[in-house]
Every structure is written in C-alpha cells, then in structure tokens.
Amino acid sequence: MQEELNDLTQTLFNLYLKNLEFLEKKHPNTYKKVQKLSKDIEEQNHKEKYTLEYIKEGGYFDIFDHTKDKFLYDFNSYEEADKRAELTNFTKENSLDLLRIDPRNKKLAIMQSLGVVATLANYINHKVDFTNVTFSKIYKFIFIGVGAGVHLNEVYKKINSMNTLIIEPELELFRLTLFTTDYTVFEQGNKKLFLSVCETPIQREKTIEEFTHHHNYMNYNIKHHLFWIDYKYILDELISYYSTNHPASFPFGVVLKVLYRTIRFMKDKEKFIKKQLIKDTLPLKNKKVLIISAGPSVDNHLEWIKKYQDRFVIVCVDVILRKLEKNSIVPDIVVSIDPSPECGKFLTTDDKNFLKNSAIIFLSQQEESVLKKVEHLNYYFSQVYPVCEELGYSFSLPNVGTFSFAMSVFLKANELYLVGNDAAFNQETGDRYASDSSHEMSDIVEEKHKVDDNIVSDYDILEVKGNLREKIKSNRTLLTFKRDYELFIHGLDEETKKTLKAYNLSDGAFMEGLIPLDIKDIDLQTLEKKDFNVKEILDNISCTVENIDFEDDAKVLSGIITKVNKFKKTKISSRDDFLQKKLDIMIWILQQKKHMSNAMFANVFLKYIELVDIYVNFFLNLKQNQLYTQKNLSEVKKYWCDSTILVLKDLKVIINQE
Structure with a gap:
C-alpha cells in the first residue's frame, strides 16, 4: 500500500512539473502567479486555505477548505466528473447564444446592423429547424471554476473544443489542480x-x-460549464x-459610412489632430482639467463649477452643453462622437x-447637417480609423464620457x-442624467417593470461600491460606463x-483607477486662473491631410471581386467540399492584403468576412437531416459571394470618391 502511495505521489509531482513547464512556456503570467504562491507557502508567508487530500477509502481526490472546515466534494470526485461529462452535450443547453434570436418566432433576428448579411440569415431561417439545434462540434468552451480539476479533462475529452477558456478566481485552487489535471491537452495540435486565474x-x-477574438468566425455559440453556484x-x-459583444453588435453599414465621411473630410481639407504635434506641445500637461459629463451628480456641483470655471x-x-449655457458655464472644449443628426441639437x-x-472635437463620423450647425465655430476632427498614417493615431470609445476622458489624456492632461x-x-x-441635459430622463422603477425577474437583465437594480459613499444602486446598463472607464485606464x-492623477468628484459608482474626492476637499489655494487660448492651441496640434489617393487599393479590390465571381460559379459537391473551397479563396484574399497601401480597407473587409462566416459556420455545424443538400450549399455559397461583392464595391466607392 505504501509503495502504491509513493508511486501516486511521484505521478502527481511529475504532472505538476509538466504543467509548470507548460505554463512557463505558454502562459507566463499564470506561471509567475503560481510560482510566487508556492514560494510564499514554502517560506510560510502564506497560510493555505485549501489542501489537496487523497481519500484512500474511495480512491479519489478532494479539496479540504480550512476556513469552512469541510471538504469541497465530500464524495467521489471521479464519479462526479463522469456525471458532469455525461450531462454535457452538443445542444444549446448551458451555452451563450451569440446570434440574436427573434423572440416572436425563435429564429435568427433580422437586424439592420447585419446589412447585406441579413439575406443569408433570412435564408437560414427558412432552412433550419430551430426547435432542434444540435451542433456537430463545439468550437468554443468555457470552464467556470476548476474544483479539484478532475472534471476538466473528462468534459474536455467529450467536447474536444478548439478554443477553451478556464476561469478560476482562486489561485490556490488552480495551483492544486496542477497535480491532478493535464493542462497540456488543451493546446495539442492547433x-x-x-x-483567467486570480x-x-x-x-x-x-x-x-x-x-472571443481568437477565431472570431466561430462566435455563434459558446458552451460553458459552471463548477459551483458560488x-x-x-x-x-x-x-x-x-450582451454587447455579439456578431450583430458590429454595425458594418455604419463602419462603411464612417470611412466614407472620414475620407470626405480629409479631401475637404478639414483640420485633423496630429499625434506628433501633441508630443511637441503637450497642450494639457500640468493644467487642471475638469471633465463634465451628463450624470446626475452634475446638478449638485453647478454653483461650484460656475464660481471656479476660470481655474x-x-x-x-x-449632451451637457445646453445645461452649461443656462448656468453661464463656458467650456473650453466640447467633445462629440455620435454619428447622428441628434448631435446638431446638442x-x-x-x-x-x-x-x-x-x-469642438468631433470624431470623423459626423454627418453634414451637424457640421452646418457649427460652421461658424472652431471645430477639429479626430480620426476613428487609421485612414491616414500621417496623423499617427486613431481611436474610438463606446460613449462620449469615456472618450472625453481619453481625449484629455491623449492631449497630455496629467491632473484631471x-x-x-x-x-x-x-x-x-x-434619474439617470443631470436635469436639463439633452438626454431623456428614465426612472429606475419604470425600467424595473420592463423585465422578467427570472432572467439576467440590463435593468436589474444592483448594489455596488460607491465613489463617495459605501454603496450605491445602479443597473447593468449604467455600469457599462464604469466598465468603459476602467478598461481604458x-x-x-x-x-x-x-x-496621471484623475479625481472622481461624482456621487456614483467607484471606478478603479480614479481617485475618489469630495469637491469640498479640493485645495482652492492651488487653483490659479487658467491661461488657455484653445483655438491657438488646437490649431498648433492639427493639420490638413494631403495626398489622399488609394487608386492602387481600388485595383486590388477589383481583383478580389473578379476572384469571388469565379468562385460563385464553382460547383459544390458536399459540405466539406464547400468548406475547403471557401478556405482556399480566403487564403488567396488574405494574400491580397499585402498588396494594399492602406491596411484599413482590408481590415474592414475582413471584419465583414468574420461576420458573414459566423452565420455560414453556424449553418454548416448543425446536425439536421437534409440540410446539406447540393442545392442548399450552392445557395449559401451564392449569398456569401453576392454579399461579399456588394461590400467590395461599397469599399471601392468609398476610396474613389472625389
């Protein structure tokens, strides 16, 4: 018996060393965390919360939680792992369905954001039985929690996913599974x-x-396994x-429109901000910058802002501009990013x-009616996409508040x-917004009644850490603003x-990376009057763009159109034949990217390809009778080719505009 235990101990230790070598090579950040924890345990700088125990009577491993004085399983973990694997299947159960579904008919939602892909989605709706969705293969799988680790390999053996995400918040638990789980199998082959550990x-x-972005074209459904309710x-x-990062969230038609407008503004010799000029002048460095967004806490600080606006x-x-005008507060810079005519009202x-x-700083996506409203004022553009390399940068963010913060940092502000x-x-x-802002009001009680209590909703009222108080109430929709700030920082x-010193004066949610500060605690003695000629400064960091010529890129796009037209006439004999031939043409298309002077156009086109391929791959990965007839496959190929050609032609129009 002792010899068997010794052999088992040696086997576990060998597996641990194998996993460490794997982590060091493939996942160095996780490796460093594990090594530091091991060292802290060895030097008695860390008291272990969990220990791995071998239960001789049942011949299985369990984890003892010393804080709760009990085992994690308290039953045979191997038998339990087999049951977990048995319950895991290839249906849409326990999965994240990334293709939006129309609640009226339970089929694919035909949304405006799909653009030309909508015709393919509509065809799929007429051919697929959505009451019986079972996949031939699971391409993406998420394990939430590792437990003792024994279920990971068992479930994976059945699923055999191409891309696997393992999430474990407890570093100690993950470290213990290095003795029980072979993590190298998750990266065998391709x-x-x-x-995501600790x-x-x-x-x-x-x-x-x-x-998510790895093998984007497989993002139609992501299977998950939750280890425990905690x-x-x-x-x-x-x-x-x-809920916000799904295929239909990429507004392809809007992207094409933004590209068109950006090039139009450049050809019309509008002023664009240039990164190198910012580096030369550091326009906001060592200045006290106050960023005013449209949240409700603005109402509490108006008098203070008005009194000290010259500092x-x-x-x-x-959206807060008209409110500031009513209160005689004159901003130096107004930021506007929405590509909507509504901005003209704001x-x-x-x-x-x-x-x-x-x-005014615009993103290069404003429509003409908005510019006519401000043609008598000083306005400048920041390019959304890297159309012009000379400008040295491009970026956008999901909301104007985060963008105003990002733009201030970009202009070298270090005290915000x-x-x-x-x-x-x-x-x-x-109220969600300050009174008199251009946003419409929305009451939390009204929103609460819009949802079913049994589902996770954007309108569920949540209690989270506050910025100036211990707890505050919010909802998932509003908390996306918090997430956007934190991700940028x-x-x-x-x-x-x-x-960077960035002080949050708002009585809202705490944001990691911002320093909570009550407005009463600002040292007024340090607030000297500002010396800031905004027109002169922004003129010094902006330029007009010269030599906007993409004629060679248009020729490359014409060549791709010719190739896709030939593929459209190709006969398809089977699902595998379709996949292989489509793969061949995609490899050829990717090679054409090398011949383009501006990679932006190729990248936008490839984003479209990812979108359409998500729908194609959903269709081709279903187990349903009579679905893959030669006629159906030919029709899917036709829709793919027709929509691809339309997008390529749209890109040619955009880059050839005079």
Whole structure:
C-alpha cells in the first residue's frame, strides 16, 4: 500500500512539473502567479486555505477548505466528473447564444446592423429547424471554476473544443489542480487554451475579449460549464459581456459610412489632430482639467463649477452643453462622437456665439447637417480609423464620457477632475442624467417593470461600491460606463498611469483607477486662473491631410471581386467540399492584403468576412437531416459571394470618391 502511495505521489509531482513547464512556456503570467504562491507557502508567508487530500477509502481526490472546515466534494470526485461529462452535450443547453434570436418566432433576428448579411440569415431561417439545434462540434468552451480539476479533462475529452477558456478566481485552487489535471491537452495540435486565474474583473474581461477574438468566425455559440453556484457571478459577467459583444453588435453599414465621411473630410481639407504635434506641445500637461459629463451628480456641483470655471480647462460632453449655457458655464472644449443628426441639437445654443472662444472635437463620423450647425465655430476632427498614417493615431470609445476622458489624456492632461461620470442613478430621485441635459430622463422603477425577474437583465437594480459613499444602486446598463472607464485606464501604458492623477468628484459608482474626492476637499489655494487660448492651441496640434489617393487599393479590390465571381460559379459537391473551397479563396484574399497601401480597407473587409462566416459556420455545424443538400450549399455559397461583392464595391466607392 505504501509503495502504491509513493508511486501516486511521484505521478502527481511529475504532472505538476509538466504543467509548470507548460505554463512557463505558454502562459507566463499564470506561471509567475503560481510560482510566487508556492514560494510564499514554502517560506510560510502564506497560510493555505485549501489542501489537496487523497481519500484512500474511495480512491479519489478532494479539496479540504480550512476556513469552512469541510471538504469541497465530500464524495467521489471521479464519479462526479463522469456525471458532469455525461450531462454535457452538443445542444444549446448551458451555452451563450451569440446570434440574436427573434423572440416572436425563435429564429435568427433580422437586424439592420447585419446589412447585406441579413439575406443569408433570412435564408437560414427558412432552412433550419430551430426547435432542434444540435451542433456537430463545439468550437468554443468555457470552464467556470476548476474544483479539484478532475472534471476538466473528462468534459474536455467529450467536447474536444478548439478554443477553451478556464476561469478560476482562486489561485490556490488552480495551483492544486496542477497535480491532478493535464493542462497540456488543451493546446495539442492547433487547439488554444486561455487562462483567467486570480484576475480582477477588468483583467478577466480582457482575457474573455482575447478568447472571443481568437477565431472570431466561430462566435455563434459558446458552451460553458459552471463548477459551483458560488461562481455564478462570473457567469453573469459573461452574459453581460456577450450582451454587447455579439456578431450583430458590429454595425458594418455604419463602419462603411464612417470611412466614407472620414475620407470626405480629409479631401475637404478639414483640420485633423496630429499625434506628433501633441508630443511637441503637450497642450494639457500640468493644467487642471475638469471633465463634465451628463450624470446626475452634475446638478449638485453647478454653483461650484460656475464660481471656479476660470481655474480649470473645462472639457464637456455635447449632451451637457445646453445645461452649461443656462448656468453661464463656458467650456473650453466640447467633445462629440455620435454619428447622428441628434448631435446638431446638442450643439445648438441659444446664444449663437456662446462657443466663439471654445473648440469642438468631433470624431470623423459626423454627418453634414451637424457640421452646418457649427460652421461658424472652431471645430477639429479626430480620426476613428487609421485612414491616414500621417496623423499617427486613431481611436474610438463606446460613449462620449469615456472618450472625453481619453481625449484629455491623449492631449497630455496629467491632473484631471471628473464630474457627472456617475454610472449610477441619482440615489434619491432615480434619474439617470443631470436635469436639463439633452438626454431623456428614465426612472429606475419604470425600467424595473420592463423585465422578467427570472432572467439576467440590463435593468436589474444592483448594489455596488460607491465613489463617495459605501454603496450605491445602479443597473447593468449604467455600469457599462464604469466598465468603459476602467478598461481604458487599465489599457494605459505604465508611464502614463504613474504620472496621471484623475479625481472622481461624482456621487456614483467607484471606478478603479480614479481617485475618489469630495469637491469640498479640493485645495482652492492651488487653483490659479487658467491661461488657455484653445483655438491657438488646437490649431498648433492639427493639420490638413494631403495626398489622399488609394487608386492602387481600388485595383486590388477589383481583383478580389473578379476572384469571388469565379468562385460563385464553382460547383459544390458536399459540405466539406464547400468548406475547403471557401478556405482556399480566403487564403488567396488574405494574400491580397499585402498588396494594399492602406491596411484599413482590408481590415474592414475582413471584419465583414468574420461576420458573414459566423452565420455560414453556424449553418454548416448543425446536425439536421437534409440540410446539406447540393442545392442548399450552392445557395449559401451564392449569398456569401453576392454579399461579399456588394461590400467590395461599397469599399471601392468609398476610396474613389472625389
């Protein structure tokens, strides 16, 4: 018996060493965490919460939780792992359905954002039995919690997913599974493993994002396995993430429109901000910058802002501008990013000259009617996509509040004060926005009645850590603003993080990376009057773009159109034949990217390909009788070719405009 135990101990130790070698090579961040924990345990700087125990009577492993004085399983973990594997199947059960479903007919939703892909989605709706969806293969799988690790390999053996994400918040638990689970199997062949071990929510979202973007064209359904109910909050995080990050969330038609407008503005010699000029002049460095968003806490600080407005460089979002005018607060910079004619209303002040000494920064996606509203004012563009390399940068963010913060940091601000970035209701009235802002009001009680209590909803009222109070109430919709700020701050380079002081004055949700500060505690003695000529400064960091010529790229697109037209006439004999021939043409198309002077056009086209292929791959990965007839496959090929050619022609129109 002792010899058997010795052999078992040696086997476990060998597996542990094998896993460590694997982590060091493939997942160095996780490796460093494990090694540090091991060292801390060895040097008695860390008291273990969990220990791995071998239960001789049943011949299985369990984990003893010393804080609760009980076993994690308290029954045979191997038998339990077999049951978990048996219950795991290839249906849509326990999965995240990333293709939006129309609740009226339970089929694919035909949304405007799909653009030309909508015709393919409509065809699929007429051919697929959506009451009986079973997949031939699972391409993406998420394990939430590792337990003792024994179920990981058992479930994986059955599923054999191409891409696997393992999430475990407890580093100790993950370390123990290195003795019981062979993690190398998850990356055998061309498989890919993603690990989220002992990460903060923001870090975890970054890992989820990497997992999602790897083999994007398989993002129609993601299977998941929840180890225990204690980790349901992680499942809720995944649901929240994929509620806004799904195939139809990429508005392809809007992207094409933005490209068209950006090139139009460049050809019309509009002024664009240039990164190198910012580096040369550091326009906001060592200045006190006050960013005013449209959250409800603005109402509490108006008098203070009005009194001290001459001490701050004031950056505001467009939707709060009219409220500031009513209170005689003149911003230095107004930021507007929405590609909607509504922005024209936001920027229409009662006094036509209210902003004569101010500046407006637009993303290069505004429509013409908005520009006509401000043609008498000082306005500048920031390019959304890297159309012009000379400008040296491009970026966009999901909301104008986060963008105003990002643009201030980009302009080298290192001392920032934020108000109105609440990411929460007014805790007394339930209002989501400041009164008199251009946003419409929405009451928390009304929103609560819109949803079913049994499902995770964007409108569920949640209690989270507050910025200036211990707890505040918000909902998932509003908390996306918090997440957007945190993701941007998390992505900053280390040097910027070290020098940046960003104070959050809002009575809303706490945001990681921002320093909570009550407005009463601001040292007024340090508030000297500003010296800031915004027109002169922005003129110094902007330029007109010369030599916008993409004629050679248009020729490459014409060549791809010819190739796709030939593929359209190709005969298809089977599903595998279709997949192989489509793979061949995609390899050829990818090679054409090398011949384009501006990679942006190729990248936009490839984003479209990812979108259409998600729907194609959903169709081709279903187990249903009579689905893969030669006629059906030929029709899917036709829809793929027709929509691809339309997109290529649209791109040619965009880059050839005079």
